[in-house]
Amino acid sequence: MKDVIIACDFKDAKTTLNFLDQFKNKKPFVKVGMEIFYTEGPSIVRELKARGHKIFLDLKLHDIPNTVKSAMQSLSNLDPDIIDVHAAGTIEMMRAALEGVTRQDGTKPIVVAVTQLTSTSQDIMNHELLIPASMEETVLHYAKNAQKAGLSGIVCSPLEAEIVKKTIGNNFVTITPGIRLANAMKDDQVRVSTPEQAKRIGTDFIVVGRPITRAEDPLAAYHTFLNAFLGEE
Numbered sequence: 001m002k003d004v005i006i007a008c009d010f011k012d013a014k015t016t017l018n019f020l021d022q023f024k025n026k027k028p029f030v031k032v033g034m035e036i037f038y039t040e041g042p043s044i045v046r047e048l049k050a051r052g053h054k055i056f057l058d059l060k061l062h063d064i065p066n067t068v069k070s071a072m073q074s075l076s077n078l079d080p081d082i083i084d085v086h087a088a089g090t091i092e093m094m095r096a097a098l099e100g101v102t103r104q105d106g107t108k109p110i111v112v113a114v115t116q117l118t119s120t121s122q123d124i125m126n127h128e129l130l131i132p133a134s135m136e137e138t139v140l141h142y143a144k145n146a147q148k149a150g151l152s153g154i155v156c157s158p159l160e161a162e163i164v165k166k167t168i169g170n171n172f173v174t175i176t177p178g179i180r181l182a183n184a185m186k187d188d189q190v191r192v193s194t195p196e197q198a199k200r201i202g203t204d205f206i207v208v209g210r211p212i213t214r215a216e217d218p219l220a221a222y223h224t225f226l227n228a229f230l231g232e233e
């Protein structure tokens with residue numbers, strides 16, 4: 001079940017589909033986030049599903065429970081494989097999300113909660129967001145809230161994934177962005193890890209965007225991350 005998820009942070013469907021055409025018969029697990037979804041809407045998810053991709057629909061829902069439940073009902077029609085809400089919402093909100101996303105046959109996608117963004121440092125969290133705890137404690141606390149709500153897991157950096165797995169259990173899914181090869185540019189990411197570190201820690205999915213989408217040879221870059229994380233082609 002472990003995999004590399006490519007963050008398709010593109011402006012429009014044409015660019016996204018042209019990018020994915022390079023992968024030919026290989027159908028990578030892809031993330032549809034705010035950038036492309038706010039331009040193209042549900043049709044891009046339908047198109048990618050029809051082409052055989054698994055989808056992480058990353059819209060980080062955060063609102064009152066009733067609104068989140070209704071929005072999740074709408075999104076469940078797109079049949080995403082993974083979908084997220086923001087853990088800064090309450091446990092009640094996360095429970096409502098889970099209820100809303102239930103498919104007609106009673107099954108659900110993997111629902112996860114985004115904890116502290118990988119672009120946030122502990123210093124910013126402590127002094128700007130006024131959360132007076134360590135990054136590990138904060139992420140673990142959000143993870144426990146997500147577990148209480150019945151969610152399958154969280155989004156965090158690999159740096160916190162280890163304590164989350166040890167405390168909550170190995171089946172609790174960790175999806176980890178902020179992945180860079182050693183000595184590569186961090187862009188706006190702060191809590192970064194290499195795919196090798198993520199593999200050692202035992203995260204379930206790594207999310208990789210710009211290091212693949214902006215690479216000179218995206219297919220080769222994808223295989224580099226795949227090999228480093230899964231140890232196979």
Ligand SMILES: O=C(O)c1cc(=O)[nH]c(=O)n1[C@@H]1O[C@H](COP(=O)(O)O)[C@@H](O)[C@H]1O
Nearest residue numbers: 007058116117118155177178207208209210
């Ligand atoms: O929810 C996410 O996917 C997410 C959470 C987080 O804490 N950090 C984070 O970077 N992401 C997403 O993961 C992707 C990372 O992209 P790159 O920094 O280009 O590899 C982006 O699409 C972000 O929206």
